[in-house]
Amino acid sequence: MTETRDHEHSHQHSAGHEHPTQPDQDDSITYFKAMEAAVRDLLIEKDLITAEQIREKIEQMDARVPANGAKIIAKSWVDEEFKRKLIANPRKAISEFGHDIGPLHLIVLENTEKVHNVVVCTLCSCYPRWILGLPPDWYKSRAYRSRVVREPREVLQEFGTTISFDREVRVHDSTADMRYLVLPMRPKGSEGMAEDELVPLIGRDAMIGVTEVTI
Amino acid sequence: MERDFTARGNHDMGGLTAGEINKNEHDYALWEKRVDAIMMLLTNDLKIMTVDQLRKGIEALPPDAYDKMTYYERWISSITNGLVEAGVISTEELRTKMSRVSSGHIIEEES
Numbered sequence: 001m002t003e004t005r006d007h008e009h010s011h012q013h014s015a016g017h018e019h020p021t022q023p024d025q026d027d028s029i030t031y032f033k034a035m036e037a038a039v040r041d042l043l044i045e046k047d048l049i050t051a052e053q054i055r056e057k058i059e060q061m062d063a064r065v066p067a068n069g070a071k072i073i074a075k076s077w078v079d080e081e082f083k084r085k086l087i088a089n090p091r092k093a094i095s096e097f098g099h100d101i102g103p104l105h106l107i108v109l110e111n112t113e114k115v116h117n118v119v120v121c122t123l124c125s126c127y128p129r130w131i132l133g134l135p136p137d138w139y140k141s142r143a144y145r146s147r148v149v150r151e152p153r154e155v156l157q158e159f160g161t162t163i164s165f166d167r168e169v170r171v172h173d174s175t176a177d178m179r180y181l182v183l184p185m186r187p188k189g190s191e192g193m194a195e196d197e198l199v200p201l202i203g204r205d206a207m208i209g210v211t212e213v214t215i
Numbered sequence: 216m217e218r219d220f221t222a223r224g225n226h227d228m229g230g231l232t233a234g235e236i237n238k239n240e241h242d243y244a245l246w247e248k249r250v251d252a253i254m255m256l257l258t259n260d261l262k263i264m265t266v267d268q269l270r271k272g273i274e275a276l277p278p279d280a281y282d283k284m285t286y287y288e289r290w291i292s293s294i295t296n297g298l299v300e301a302g303v304i305s306t307e308e309l310r311t312k313m314s315r316v317s318s319g320h321i322i323e324e325e326s
Binding site: 029030032033034035036037038039040041042043046048049053054057058061062102120122123124125134136137138140141142143144145146147149150155158159173176 | 226227228229230231232233234235236237238239240241243245246248249250251252253255256259260261263266267270273274282284285286287288291292294295298303304308309312313315316317319
C-alpha cells in the first residue's frame with residue numbers, strides 16, 4: 001500500500017488519487033448491502049425486531065474489546081486463587097467481570113515454560129467474542145485457518161513470535177460451541193508491576209496465542 | 216467436468232497449504248455490524264435460527280462464491296436463505312424490497 005504522507009493536500013480527488021478503502025467500507029449499495037437493508041426492513045415490518053434492538057446489539061458489540069480479556073489475564077497473574085478458578089471454571093470466573101458467555105463452553109489455555117498454545121477456527125471463525133470482541137480479519141483468512149494447524153511455528157514466526165523447540169506448541173481448533181482463550185505467560189521483568197499496570201501489556205494477539213506478552 | 220462428491224468441503228481448509236498471512240485489518244463497517252446484530256437477534260432473542268444453520272448455509276455456498284464474498288456477505292446470504300426456508304420471509308418480498316433499496320427508495324439510516 002502506498003504511503004499517504006501528502007494527505008494534507010486539498011481534498012479534490014480528481015487528480016487520480018483515491019483513498020485506499022477496504023471493499024467492505026465503500027458507500028455504494030452493493031448487492032449484499034441491499035440484502036441486509038431489505039432483510040432488516042422486512043423483519044422490522046413483521047414486528048420481529050426493532051431498529052432500537054439493532055442499535056443495542058451494536059453497542060454491546062462495540063463494548064467488547066480486548067482490554068476486557070486483558071483485565072482477566074492480569075488478575076490471574078497477580079491472584080493465584082483467581083487463576084485456579086479461571087482455569088477450573090472459566091464461565092464462572094469471567095462472570096465476576098460481568099461477561100456472560102451464554103450456552104457456550106470456554107476453555108482457558110495456560111502458556112507455560114513447557115507449552116505454548118495458539119487458537120484457530122479452521123472451519124469458520126469461532127472466537128471468544130464475548131470477551132475479545134469481533135475477530136481480526138486474518139483470523140478468518142484462508143491462509144491462517146489452513147496453515148496454523150500444519151506449520152504452527154512458521155505461522156507464529158510470521159507474527160514475529162519464535163517458540164523455542166524445547167516448548168511444545170499446541171493448536172486448538174474452536175467449534176461453534178467451544179471457544180478458547182489463551183492465558184499468556186507473565187513477562188519477565190514485570191514482577192514488580194501492579195495489576196492495572198499489567199493490563200495494557202496484554203494485547204489481543206497474545207490471548208489468541210500468536211504473540212507472547214513482552215514489556 | 217464431473218463434480219467430485221468425495222472432495223472435502225471448501226470451508227474445510229485446516230491443514231491445506233496456503234500463502235503468507237495478510238495481517239491487514241479493517242474496522243467493521245456499520246452494515247457488517249448490523250448483519251451480526253440481526254443474527255444475534257434471530258438466534259438468541261427470537262430463536263428463529265441457530266448458529267449451526269448459519270454455518271450450514273455458508274458451507275453450502277459454491278466454492279467460487281465462498282472465496283469471492285466477504286465474511287459478512289456470506290453471513291447475510293446464509294441468514295436470508297435461512298429466513299426464506301423457515302417461511303419468515305418470501306423470495307418475492309425480498310426481491311421487491313431489495314429493488315426498492317437499490318433504487319434508493321429506502322434511504323439508509325446511518326446511526
